[in-house]
Amino acid sequence: MDTTTFSALSEPNRLRIVELLIHGPLTVGDIADNLELRQPQASKHLRVLLKAELVEVEAVANRRNYKLRLEPLQAMDHWLEAYRNIWNDRFNNLDIYLQKLQSENKENNDN
Amino acid sequence: MDTTTFSALSEPNRLRIVELLIHGPLTVGDIADNLELRQPQASKHLRVLLKAELVEVEAVANRRNYKLRLEPLQAMDHWLEAYRNIWNDRFNNLDIYLQKLQSENKENNDN
DNA sequence: AGGGAATATTCCTGTCAAGGAATATTCAAG
DNA sequence: CTTGAATATTCCTTGACAGGAATATTCCCT
Numbered sequence: 001m002d003t004t005t006f007s008a009l010s011e012p013n014r015l016r017i018v019e020l021l022i023h024g025p026l027t028v029g030d031i032a033d034n035l036e037l038r039q040p041q042a043s044k045h046l047r048v049l050l051k052a053e054l055v056e057v058e059a060v061a062n063r064r065n066y067k068l069r070l071e072p073l074q075a076m077d078h079w080l081e082a083y084r085n086i087w088n089d090r091f092n093n094l095d096i097y098l099q100k101l102q103s104e105n106k107e108n109n110d111n
Numbered sequence: 112m113d114t115t116t117f118s119a120l121s122e123p124n125r126l127r128i129v130e131l132l133i134h135g136p137l138t139v140g141d142i143a144d145n146l147e148l149r150q151p152q153a154s155k156h157l158r159v160l161l162k163a164e165l166v167e168v169e170a171v172a173n174r175r176n177y178k179l180r181l182e183p184l185q186a187m188d189h190w191l192e193a194y195r196n197i198w199n200d201r202f203n204n205l206d207i208y209l210q211k212l213q214s215e216n217k218e219n220n221d222n
Numbered sequence: 223a224g225g226g227a228a229t230a231t232t233c234c235t236g237t238c239a240a241g242g243a244a245t246a247t248t249c250a251a252g
Numbered sequence: 253c254t255t256g257a258a259t260a261t262t263c264c265t266t267g268a269c270a271g272g273a274a275t276a277t278t279c280c281c282t
Contacts, residue, residue: 001130007121011270012114019112022193028229041271043230048269062228062279073194080191082133083184122240139259152241154260159239173249173258 001079005072008052013037014045018054018068025058025067112190116183119163124148125156129165129179136169136178 009015016035020026026034032042046066049055054072058065120126127146131137137145143153157177160166165183169176 001126003121003123003126006117006126010114010118010121013270015112015114015117022197029227038272039229040231040273044270047230064229068194070194070198073191074198076187077191077195080184080188083179083181084188086133087181087185124240140257149242150259151243151261155240158260175259 001075002072004052005054005076008048008054011045011048013041014049017042017045017049021055021066021068025065027063027065029063031066112186113183115163116165116187119159119165122156122159124152125160128153128156128160132166132177132179136176138174138176140174142177 009018013035017031020031020034028039028042028046031037031046032039035042037045046055046057049066050057052072053069055066056069058067120129124146128142131142131145139150139153139157142148142157143150146153148156157166157168160177161168163183164180166177167180169178
C-alpha cells in the first residue's frame with residue numbers, strides 16, 4: 001500500500017474534493033465554489049490529488065474537468081482486505097459462540 | 112470520514128506498524144526491532160497511532176503491549192463503500208455489454 | 223489585436239511533523 | 253535501595269506543507 005494515497009487524503013479539503021467528485025467530473029471553479037475555497041488553493045489541492053493519481057484532468061478550452069480515478073481507492077480496498085478478514089472472523093466466532101450458548105440452553109430446558 | 116486516520120497512516124513507519132500488528136499485539140521494543148526504528152521514534156509513532164485510535168495499550172509491568180484497533184479501519188471500509196459501488200456498477204455494465212455482444216453475435220451466426 | 227474568464231504558478235510566511243540525542247520515568251530483581 | 257531494562261518525554265533542528273496575495277498563462281470572443 002502506497003502512503004501517497006493516505007497522504008493526499010489526510011488534508012480535509014482534499015478529502016472533500018474526492019467526496020465531491022464522486023458525483024461526476026467538475027471544473028476547478030465549481031469545486032472552489034462548492035467547497036468555498038479560493039481558486040488557487042483549489043488548483044493546488046488538485047495538483048496534489050493528480051500526483052497521487054486520485055484524479056485526472058481533461059482540458060476543454062479554457063476549463064479543466066477533474067474526474068475521480070478509482071484505482072488508488074481500489075488499492076486501499078484491497079489493502080483493507082486483510083483487516084476485514086479479522087473482523088469477519090471475530091464476528092463468525094461470536095456467532096458460533098452464540099449458537100453454542102443457545103444449544104446449551106436448549107439442552108438445559110430439555111432436562 | 113475522519114482525516115486523522117489517513118493522517119496517521121500517511122507516515123510510512125506508522126503504516127508498517129499497523130501492518131505488523133495485524134499478527135497480534137507487540138511490545139515497543141519488538142516493534143522497534145522489527146522495523147529497525149530507534150525506540151524513541153517507535154514510541155512517538157505509537158503515540159500518534161494511539162491518538163488516532165488505531166491502537167490500544169495494555170501495560171504489563173515494565174512493558175506495554177500495543178494492539179491493533181479495527182474501528183478506524185472499519186470506518187475506512189465503510190467510507191469506501193460509496194466508491195466500491197461505482198466500480199461494481201462499471202463492472203456490471205461491462206458484463207452486460209459483453210453479454211449483449213455475445214447474444215448479437217449468436218444471432219448473426221444463426222442467420 | 224485586446225479584453226476578460228478560467229486556471230496555474232510563484233513568493234512569502236507561519237505552522238507542524240519527524241528524526242536525533244539526551245534525559246526522565248517506571249518497574250522488577252537482587 | 254540500587255541497578256538495569258523498557259518505555260516515554262523533551263529539546264533541537266530541519267524540511268514539508270497550507271493559506272494568502274499577486275502574477276502568469278491560456279483560451280474564447282469581438
